[in-house]
Amino acid sequence: MMRLQRCTECTAVQYPPREVCGTCLSDRLAWDTTDAFPARVVARTRLHHSNEQDFRSRLPFTVGLVKFDAGPVAVCFLSATAAPGDRVQVCFNADAKLEAV
Amino acid sequence: MIARSYDGVALCCPVTEPYVRRSEHGAAWFLARVLRRLLDASGVAKSEVDGLCASSFTLHPDTSVAFTQYVGLSPRVVEWLPMGGACGVIALRRAARAVQAGDAEIVACIAGDTANETSFRHLLANFSTFARDAVYPYGAGGPNASFALIADAYMRATGATREDFGKLAVAQRANAQRNPLALLRNELTMEQYLDARPIAEPLHLFDCVMPCAGADGFLVMSETRARRLGLHVVRILGAIERHNAFPDDPVQLRGGWDMDRDALWMQAGIGPRDVQVVETYDDYPIISMLQFEGLGLCPPGAGPEFVRRNDFTVDGSLPHNTGGGQLSMGQAGAAGGYLGVVEAMRQVLHQAEGRQVAQACHALVSGFGMINYDRGLCSSAAVLART
Numbered sequence: 001m002m003r004l005q006r007c008t009e010c011t012a013v014q015y016p017p018r019e020v021c022g023t024c025l026s027d028r029l030a031w032d033t034t035d036a037f038p039a040r041v042v043a044r045t046r047l048h049h050s051n052e053q054d055f056r057s058r059l060p061f062t063v064g065l066v067k068f069d070a071g072p073v074a075v076c077f078l079s080a081t082a083a084p085g086d087r088v089q090v091c092f093n094a095d096a097k098l099e100a101v
Numbered sequence: 102m103i104a105r106s107y108d109g110v111a112l113c114c115p116v117t118e119p120y121v122r123r124s125e126h127g128a129a130w131f132l133a134r135v136l137r138r139l140l141d142a143s144g145v146a147k148s149e150v151d152g153l154c155a156s157s158f159t160l161h162p163d164t165s166v167a168f169t170q171y172v173g174l175s176p177r178v179v180e181w182l183p184m185g186g187a188c189g190v191i192a193l194r195r196a197a198r199a200v201q202a203g204d205a206e207i208v209a210c211i212a213g214d215t216a217n218e219t220s221f222r223h224l225l226a227n228f229s230t231f232a233r234d235a236v237y238p239y240g241a242g243g244p245n246a247s248f249a250l251i252a253d254a255y256m257r258a259t260g261a262t263r264e265d266f267g268k269l270a271v272a273q274r275a276n277a278q279r280n281p282l283a284l285l286r287n288e289l290t291m292e293q294y295l296d297a298r299p300i301a302e303p304l305h306l307f308d309c310v311m312p313c314a315g316a317d318g319f320l321v322m323s324e325t326r327a328r329r330l331g332l333h334v335v336r337i338l339g340a341i342e343r344h345n346a347f348p349d350d351p352v353q354l355r356g357g358w359d360m361d362r363d364a365l366w367m368q369a370g371i372g373p374r375d376v377q378v379v380e381t382y383d384d385y386p387i388i389s390m391l392q393f394e395g396l397g398l399c400p401p402g403a404g405p406e407f408v409r410r411n412d413f414t415v416d417g418s419l420p421h422n423t424g425g426g427q428l429s430m431g432q433a434g435a436a437g438g439y440l441g442v443v444e445a446m447r448q449v450l451h452q453a454e455g456r457q458v459a460q461a462c463h464a465l466v467s468g469f470g471m472i473n474y475d476r477g478l479c480s481s482a483a484v485l486a487r488t
Contacts, residue, residue, distance in 0.1 A: 016235035016474065042352045043257075045242070045249035046302040051222050052241035060299075063240050065250045065475060067351045073475055075236050075250070084257060097238055 002092040003031040004070060013070040032070070036089035039066040039100060041082050042073065066090055066100050076100050103368060107337035110197040111327035112485065113320045114142040115443035115452070120284050120315030120431045124215050128160040128434075131213035133172050135316035139209055143320055144330055152178040152205030152321075154192040156212040156435035158185075159220050178205040185470025186382040187342065188212055188438035189317075190481035194340045196321035206322060213316025214434025221312045224434075231474035242301050244384065245309055247472050249301035252387040254352040256303060261405040263303060266386035267294040269421070270307050270428055272413035273383065277425025279415060279456040284313055284431040307428070308385050315433030317443045324488070333487075335446045338463070339369030340483035350476075356469055357480030358395030366397065369484040371463060373397045376484065378448045378464040379419060380441030383426040388477070392467045396482055420458045423448060441466040442483070449487040462487060 006013050007021035008028045020027045044064040050056050064078035066088060074090065076098035082088055088100040116138035118131050132155060140147055153176045155165035163171070164181040178199045182188045189212065196208035214220075225243040227233055240246060255261055271291055277283035289307060297306035320332075327334045341364060343357025358365075366372055373396065381389040390404035398419075399407035413421035424430060424444045427437050445464035447453045453461075467482035 016231045043250040043254040045246055045253055045304075046299070047240050047242045047246055047249075048299045049245065049301065050241045051225055051243050055241050061240065063242060063246055063250070063301075065254075065352055073351050075239050075247075075475060077239055084253070 001033050001035065002037060002090065003033040004037060004068065005029050006032050013068070013072060015068070015072040015074050036091040037068050037070065039068045039088050039090045041078065041084050041086045041088055041100065042067050043084055044078055044082065064100060074098055103364065106368065107197050107340065109324050110200055110337055111322055111324040111332070112193060112335040112337065112446055113322065113327050113332040114139055115319050115446040116142055116317070117282055117443060118213060118316040119282055120313045120433050122284065122313050123217055124314040126215055126314070128157045128213060128215045129163070129168060129171050131215060131314060131316035132157060132160065132168060132211050135211050135213055135318040136172060136209055139318050139320055143332060145207055145320070147174065150174055150207050150209050151176050152196060152199050152208030154180040154182055154196050154208060154210040156182045156184070156188040156192065156438060157214050158224055158434045159214045176205065178208065184438065184479040185435060186384060186438045187468035187470040187479035187481040188435055189442035190340060190466060190468045190483045191342050193321060193337060193442065193483060194342060197337055200321055200323055206326065208321040209318065210321060211316060211318035212435040212439045214314060214436060216312050216314040216434070229473045236474060244472055245301040245304055247475065248385045248387065249304045251353050251476070252303050252385065255354055255387055255390070258354055259402050259405050261390065263295060264291065265405045265408045266308055267291050268408055269383070269386040269389055269413060270294055272417070273422045273426045274429050275414050276423050276456055277429030280424045280430070283425040283429045284311065285425070285429045304385065310384055310427040310432035313431035313433050315431070315436050317436045317439035319443060319446060333450050335449055336486050336488055338371065338484040338486050339365045341365045342479070342481040345478050346480060353476035354391070355401065356391055356395050356477060358392060358467065358482055359401070362395060362397045365482055365484065371484065373465070376463045376465040377420065377460045378423060378445060378458050379421045380445045380464065380466040381422060382438070382441060382467060382469040383422055383428050384432065384437070386428070388469055392469065396465065396467060415456045415458055423453065423456050423458060438468050438470055441468065445485050449485055
């Protein structure tokens with residue numbers, strides 16, 4: 001399951017998670033949980049270099065910046081064919097973590 | 102509201118502890134060496150330094166406070182400015198206001214870092230809470246990946262090409278060939294730039310800076326004091342900073358300069374056409390283009406056209422990053438945020454030796470730092486002039 005943080009006072013959705021709402025500073029935050037959140041691809045890069053050994057065997061792979069319909073943007077792994085402007089579903093994958101397909 | 106002027110404040114003695122690819126020394130050694138260079142260049146005694154602005158990534162866990170004990174300073178004002186590429190201009194702003202207010206008489210502004218096999222990776226993995234939690238786990242591309250996303254969006258939005266980025270990198274390398282302090286002085290051709298291996302598309306090898314060790318610094322004091330010491334003086338005509346500008350932009354195609362450039366030029370009393378030297382923060386050429394746009398050298402989105410119609414070498418139509426910039430000098434951590442300031446000072450003081458811009462009288466220097474999550478949060482800029 002994938003979850004995004006939502007403020008129960010002002011309803012703003014935020015990512016990355018934090019202990020207070022970045023909009024109204026309330027600390028009454030809840031989680032929206034679902035299989036996948038709809039988003040749009042903003043930008044992409046194909047990585048040919050990584051600073052961590054664990055990732056190097058998988059190079060090259062694609063990383064993107066996506067904007068959730070709910071508001072915030074996230075850096076995530078992107079399917080090789082997803083291009084800026086495309087609609088995607090962003091899900092949590094325990095291995096690859098945030099993944100947009 | 103227009104901020105008070107910086108009248109009566111002098112910037113003096115741009116100094117550099119030469120950059121090296123790697124070092125056994127710690128960050129404190131680099132900061133101490135550059136402080137010693139400031140004392141030697143000015144004739145000021147260490148006990149007369151009563152203000153300190155310092156920036157460093159690898160001094161951790163220490164800050165400027167610990168550094169006072171390390172080198173035996175007893176300042177009345179201490180600033181710790183962890184603003185990365187924006188820290189040089191921010192240091193001169195903090196120091197100038199302290200001098201104007203009488204809180205300090207002589208402020209040493211210094212930035213420096215060491216570099217070794219593990220320092221860079223450690224810095225990236227722990228750069229910020231958001232980066233550690235929500236960026237680094239997605240491929241550990243570091244700033245290359247983050248700026249690749251910005252470059253990708255910028256190219257789609259403006260029609261910028263790799264040749265446009267390459268033109269800046271190639272011109273800076275030509276400038277670096279005239280600067281003995283630059284680490285990268287081999288000729289770079291457009292063909293080599295374009296044929297370089299990809300790092301994080303659309304960024305390739307020569308879009309990226311080489312991490313290194315080194316330090317830069319300058320002194321800030323009253324003009325009266327500087328004259329008494331017989332020092333050559335640079336004046337601050339205007340200076341701005343902004344943090345976390347335009348937080349609702351989905352991707353960073355503009356920085357804080359876009360919010361404050363009118364205030365900058367109004368305070369300076371001159372316009373973008375009146376500067377003979379421009380020093381931008383070039384962690385990647387794309388970021389220099391955001392600064393050209395943001396500071397009013399060209400309209401928003403017109404960066405590519407601006408690059409195509411100018412020559413950025415020392416003898417060209419818009420001398421830019423005249424010492425080679427970080428792309429050719431190397432990125433000595435936080436000193437990268439000082440590089441443009443000390444180079445702009447040298448240019449207006451006509452101390453730039455083999456790379457002197459003949460007509461240099463006014464210089465624009467800008468800074469950009471701290472890619473905390475998906476964008477650089479700190480923007481700064483200053484207009485400097487010789488007296």
